[in-house]
Amino acid sequence: MKSETAIVVEDLTVAYDVKPVLWDVDLDIPAGTLTAIIGPNGAGKTTLLKAILGLVKPISGSIEFPTVGKNARKDLIAYVPQSGSVDWDFPVNALDVVMMGRYGYLGWFRRPGKADRAAAMEALAAVGMESFALRQIDQLSGGQQQRVFLARALVQNAEIYLMDEPFKGVDARTEKAIVALLKGLKNDGKTVVVVHHDLQTVRGTFDRVALINLHVIDSGPIQTVFNESNLARTYGGKEFLASAHKGERHD
Numbered sequence: 001m002k003s004e005t006a007i008v009v010e011d012l013t014v015a016y017d018v019k020p021v022l023w024d025v026d027l028d029i030p031a032g033t034l035t036a037i038i039g040p041n042g043a044g045k046t047t048l049l050k051a052i053l054g055l056v057k058p059i060s061g062s063i064e065f066p067t068v069g070k071n072a073r074k075d076l077i078a079y080v081p082q083s084g085s086v087d088w089d090f091p092v093n094a095l096d097v098v099m100m101g102r103y104g105y106l107g108w109f110r111r112p113g114k115a116d117r118a119a120a121m122e123a124l125a126a127v128g129m130e131s132f133a134l135r136q137i138d139q140l141s142g143g144q145q146q147r148v149f150l151a152r153a154l155v156q157n158a159e160i161y162l163m164d165e166p167f168k169g170v171d172a173r174t175e176k177a178i179v180a181l182l183k184g185l186k187n188d189g190k191t192v193v194v195v196h197h198d199l200q201t202v203r204g205t206f207d208r209v210a211l212i213n214l215h216v217i218d219s220g221p222i223q224t225v226f227n228e229s230n231l232a233r234t235y236g237g238k239e240f241l242a243s244a245h246k247g248e249r250h251d
Contacts, residue, residue, distance in 0.1 A: 005066050006031040006160055006191035007052060012061030014047050021047045022058075023215050029193055029208075031067050034186040036196040036205070039212040040235050045195045046082065048212065049162050052193075053079055067191065068159050078158035080149050082165050083142060094140065094148045095133040098123055101155040123151040128177055143174035150181060161185060161192045168197065179205050202226055 007029040014022040022044040029035055037045050050056045052063055068076040078101070098120040124130045127147040137145060146166060153161055163182075167175050182205065185192050196202065202209060202222065209226050210219035211234040218230045 004030060006033075006068075007193070008062075008064045008066065009048075009052070010062050010064075012048075012051060012063065013059045014044070014051055014056055015059055020214065022051070022212075025061070025212075025216055027210055027216055027219055029191060029210075031191050032186065032189045033208050034182055034192045034194070034206050035208040035210060036194055036202050037210050037212060038196055038199065038202065038234070039217075043213040043234075045212055046164055049079070049164055049193070049195060052162060053077065065160065076158050077160045077162065078153035078156040080153050080161070080163040080166055083146055083149070083169060089138050091136065093134050093136050094124065094129060094144075094151075095120055097137055097148050098151045098155050101152040119155050120151070123155040124148070126154055127151045127181065141171075143170040146170050147174060147177065150178065154181075159190060161190060163192070163194045165195050165197060167201075199231070 005028050007027070009025055009027040012022055012025040012027075013020060025044075025048065027048075037048065039045055047056060051058055065077070095117075099116060101123070102116045102119065121130060121133060124133055127150050129144060129147050129151060132140060132144060132148075137148065140148065146169075150163075150166065153163070166178055170178070179201075182192055182194065186207070194206070196206070203226065207222055208220060209222055211217040211225065211230050213234050217234045218225045
């Protein structure tokens with residue numbers, strides 16, 4: 001039986017050189033939820049994901065994963081990075097990229113077999129990319145590349161999914177497919193945490209939100225946390241609220 005909380009962040013502080021990026025962050029992510037991490041540029045959203053993954057070392061604090069045990073296996077936590085941080089010129093096709101998600105099961109010294117290939121093709125089909133399996137990754141559009149990386153995460157069959165702005169730069173069709181994918185993962189009991197920038201789509205996509213600007217402003221269910229007062233505290237004042245009501249996007 002799963003623990004009630006999937007990710008527990010306590011007293012987390014991260015700095016680059018001497019500049020704090022996150023300060024004394026406390027955050028609990030319940031298991032089986034779909035959570036948006038939102039805040040202005042430079043708020044520390046990507047750094048938070050990287051700290052949870054162990055990709056950056058905090059100055060202080062702790063991160064635990066009650067649902068997958070104290071020493072969380074890498075294959076139980078899947079990560080979709082920002083598309084802009086990926087070297088798309090690397091000479092691999094879409095199927096190769098998705099197969100990389102199987103290495104947590106295989107280890108680096110076992111060759112993938114038929115079952116792994118079938119799982120990779122199934123993941124590509126889930127994001128509508130099976131017909132592009134042998135296409136070189138640099139020949140795909142931005143939205144197609146993003147879907148391939150989502151398939152790579154899917155093939156891990158992880159318990160926790162961390163995604164850094166998966167909607168950024170994608171077309172409407174891909175955005176719709178990603179929303180369906182995220183909700184499907186949640187319905188399957190997975191825990192999904194997404195750095196998100198479009199405030200207009202938060203209510204229709206997520207059930208929880210964490211508002212961050214150096215520290216956690218507030219976190220919890222959309223109905224109680226995602227309100228004008230908290231957004232003004234997170235982004236700053238009446239100017240933000242005026243632009244938000246006009247439908248402007250805030251990264």
